[in-house]
Amino acid sequence: MSGSGFANSFWSGDYAGGLGVLFGKLQQGVKENEQVLTIARMRAEAEELYGSRLGEIGGATDKIVGGFQRDDGASVRKAYEGVRSEMEEAAKNHRKIGSNIRELVVNPFTRWCEAHAQRVQSSQDALQAQVKTHDRQHDQVRKLRSAYYNKCRQVEDLEEEDKLAFQDPNSEAAQSPKNKPVVPVPTIKVPMEDEEEPIDIGDETYSPEQVRKILLHMLEHVKIGETKVPILGTYPNTSSGADITDYIQKHMNASSVSYAERIGQDMITHGFLRLVGNVGTTFANSSRMNYQWRPKVFKVTGLPEKRGKPLERVMSSGSDGSIDSPVGIVGDYLAGWNPLNNPHPNETPAQRLRREAREADERYKTAIKKLDGIRCTLEEDMIVHLKFMERCELDRLRAIKAVIVDFSGAISNVIPSLQSQVDNMMLFQETVQPGSDLRYFLENYRTGQYVPKAVTYENYYNSVDEQTFGVDLEARARSDRKRVPTIVTTILTFLDNHYPDLDGDEARRSIWLADVPLAATHRLRALINTGKPIPHEVLEKFEVPIVASVLKLYLLELPGQYTTPIHSSNG
Known part of the structure; x- marks a missing residue:
């Protein structure tokens, strides 16, 4: 990419910094437009007011009875009438000046300024939204990378423990640290199990204290009761999906039912709710689907948990009058039921750790690819918007130059005696050089040329076999x-x-x-x-x-x- 225009002048490592400088200057230009418009508007008002006051002079003199009305042929009367007519002509000219300024400058330039401000704001909003999406994905990549590295470190620790477990404790190998290749990896803080961290619910991130307040408010305002489930019995502390969705829409700024359902799904994921009476973990806006508030909610809020009665046995009579065994009924109902829903029931701890490391690696790798796509799209759109904003800024400078010409013309076409003022204003507009101003803009406010900063997948074992760009x-x-x-x-x-x-x-x-x-x-x-x-x-x-x-x-x-x-x- 070459050239010294906007498209190659307002880049920064975080994207937002360079764009902030650019749009700060463009918004300054919007204010400059308002200042020019204010001059034209107030000059038109002043001319109209001045013309109106000049027009009042003749009427005021007519109210004086017994003066020049009685002296038809006197020369002094002719002089008086000449002065008066000049006043009336001057009133017309000044009103005409005010009208010309409004028609030639104020009205068209007002419409142009509004459209220009909208163009700048639309570009700023669009790019800010894309930068926010990029930063959010970047944070997600950082979290997944940390999780992947932690899993790899746990696998290494387990393998080292297994090697030492079968050595003679008095042997030299067991008493001294084993020499092994050092893999240079960045230091990553491993969070403690009991350390409270912010959690994501919907599109927002809440601190533990905010989560506690939200749950307290929900328990106070969402209808809570009991749900009876055939065979399994009665579950306490339950609410319907419809009641929870209604609360989320009213109190958590959910703009749609689908977004409210996503917040409810996140609450299931974080262990605050669970579905009862149905198979699965899906949250839905339904009065027929009920969700139980988990003990974790009452532990976080400090509220007492209502305990349910022991599950009752349900028996049915057969057609021959015999009574079915409750054990048989429940056994048939639970046949094949995996209460832990564990797809790997026979895994050893070592196998589980290695599987989790592989899964963390895949999640991290997928997130990197997604981030790379978001970054490329952001850079493409930035170049399009920057080129468009350069044209808009050049048009703005030319528009102000044209406004000064029209402003002077509105005056010079009516009162030749103001030619000196007009000449001065024409001199002012000659000094406006749009190209020079644009170069000044770039020379004094550019933040950096286009140098993309790729975020690469960093394999724990320093393998670079799956990517080319951004690699050392x-x-x-x-x-x-x-x-x-x-x-x-x-x-x-x-x-x-x-x-x-x-x-x-x-x-x-x-x-x-x-x-x-x-x-x-x-x-x-x-x-x-x-x-x-x-x-x-x-x-x-x-x-x-x-x-x-x-x-x-x-x-x-x-x-x-x-x-x-x-x-x-x-x-």
Whole structure:
């Protein structure tokens, strides 16, 4: 990406910093528009008021009886009437000036300013929402990475314990730490089991104290009773799904039933509710589905838990008058029932830890891929919005220049005697240089050029076999068993093969300088970001400038490339 426009000037490591500087300046421009508009509006009001007061002079003199009305031919009367007519003409001219300013400046520029402010606000809101989504996924990746590393560390600890368990306690190996390869991993705090952490409910994150207050309020306002279930008996402390959904919509800002059901599902996940009388753990807005408040809720809130009666045996009479055995009925009902719902009932602790480590690795890897997709989309949309905002800002500066011209014309067309003022205003508008102002904007407020900061999947055992972009250069080359990463040599070889098809050195240089859409570059990046050799047929599907652009993007995404600081608002 080349050039010094908005699209290559307002980037920062966290995206939000550079955008904050840009939109701070653009919102300043919105206020500048209001200041120019205020000048025009108040000048129109002043001209209209001045014309109105001048028009009152003739009527005031007519109220004086016995003056010039009695002296028809006197020269002094002619002078008086001339002065009076000049006053009346001046009143008309000033009213005309006020009318012209409103029609030529105030009304059209008001509509333009409102549309411009809406364009700036819409772009700001759209990009802020995408940055928030990116940051939320980034936090999720960090949590999953921490969980994955912790599981791997637990597996290592268990394996070490197993090795020491069968050694002679008096042996030298058991008494001294075992030398083993050190895997450089970042230090991650392992949370204590009894340490309370914030939890996510819906789209919000609540502290333990906030959760306690919410649960207290729910127990006070949600209808709680008992639910009788055939065979199994009576469950205390239950509420219907409809009552819980109604409470969530009224008190937890749930804008829709589906969002309220998602909050209810999160409460089941966190162990606050459980479904009774049905199989599964689904939360639904239904008066027929009942949910029991778990003991964890009463422990958190400190409220006493209502205990239910022991489950009653239910017996039925057969057609021959005999009574069915309750043990048989319950046995038939519970046949095949797995109360713990455990898909791995015969696992040893070591097998469980290894399985959980693999599952944590997959979740972390999936989240990284999702984050990479969100980041690429964010960067594509940022470039589109930044280019659009550059055009909007240039249009704004040109609009102010045109307003000054129209403002001076509204006056000069009516009163030639104000030509000196008009000349001064024309001189002022000549000093407005939109291109120069835009360069000043960039030189003093740019925060950094476009350098994407890829977040890569970090394998616990330092394997880089599944990705290419964002991986340390030496690690990538070592994995490829080459002095230079395979992606670099493959793309350069591809370009060498296509150089003969281009007409002259200028055409060959132009493929490196072409302004390739970032979306096209990202499409090719997604196909070759596998950590594997690049098939020749994949590159052949894309134009030569796109292939060159993806090599530049690979170099930009190498770790440690982003060093440009965020400038203050004063440059």
